[in-house]
Amino acid sequence: MHRGFEIVSKYAGQNINVPYRTTQQAAGYDFECAEDFTLPSIWRHDLLHAFKHLGQRNPLTTEELVAGQHDLKPWLVPTGVKAYMEPGEVLLLANRSSNPLKHNLILPNGVGVIDADYYNNDKNEGEIFVQLVNVGLKDVVIKKGQRIAQGIFMPFLLADGERIPSQQRTGGFGSSDLN
Numbered sequence: 001m002h003r004g005f006e007i008v009s010k011y012a013g014q015n016i017n018v019p020y021r022t023t024q025q026a027a028g029y030d031f032e033c034a035e036d037f038t039l040p041s042i043w044r045h046d047l048l049h050a051f052k053h054l055g056q057r058n059p060l061t062t063e064e065l066v067a068g069q070h071d072l073k074p075w076l077v078p079t080g081v082k083a084y085m086e087p088g089e090v091l092l093l094a095n096r097s098s099n100p101l102k103h104n105l106i107l108p109n110g111v112g113v114i115d116a117d118y119y120n121n122d123k124n125e126g127e128i129f130v131q132l133v134n135v136g137l138k139d140v141v142i143k144k145g146q147r148i149a150q151g152i153f154m155p156f157l158l159a160d161g162e163r164i165p166s167q168q169r170t171g172g173f174g175s176s177d178l179n
């Protein structure tokens with residue numbers, strides 16, 4: 001089995017590239033965006049909202065402004081790709097250094113953890129999504145094929161005497177939450 005990448009069936013025949021390394025000693029496999037995708041600025045909406053009310057006879061109170069604000073909500077950028085690996089291995093998803101520098105894009109979860117049992121799960125077949133937040137003032141358009149993140153395969157260790165979990169993975173993004 002070893003480890004590798006496959007295209008999820010939803011994107012079959014759509015010229016998706018599996019992640020690839022760009023130099024001989026690169027640790028990360030670069031993931032491309034599977035379709036054109038617009039990442040809205042997290043501030044734009046709120047700033048426009050606030051400015052619109054400036055100078056009006058009944059300006060919004062601070063409370064009303066804050067109530068209209070969006071949370072730091074990540075957007076899930078599709079890659080069209082799933083990853084398989086051996087038991088005891090994990091794929092770590094990291095941002096590209098150029099993303100914040102050139103595009104104001106940050107990875108709000110810091111590092112994405114792609115578990116071996118996410119592969120081929122019933123909900124989304126194990127498609128890997130990159131959480132990205134646009135902290136700039138303008139919306140950012142990501143084109144299909146643009147490299148958005150990098151994945152690094154790693155071995156991991158288990159703690160002595162742990163109770164082996166019985167739960168099977170059914171999806172991602174909070175699927176193991178009890179409530």
Ligand SMILES: O=c1ccn([C@H]2C[C@H](O)[C@@H](COP(=O)(O)OP(=O)(O)OP(=O)(O)O)O2)c(=O)[nH]1
Pocket residue numbers: 093109111112113114115116117118127128129130131171172173174175176177
């Ligand atoms: O950037 C990411 C992070 C995670 N995942 C997928 C793969 C991973 O196996 C699954 C669950 O991730 P994690 O365990 O970090 O999230 P959670 O909030 O704990 O969700 P769950 O309860 O499903 O484990 O979501 C991604 O596609 N991209």
Ligand SMILES: [Mg+2]
Pocket residue numbers: 176
């Ligand atoms: Mg989890």
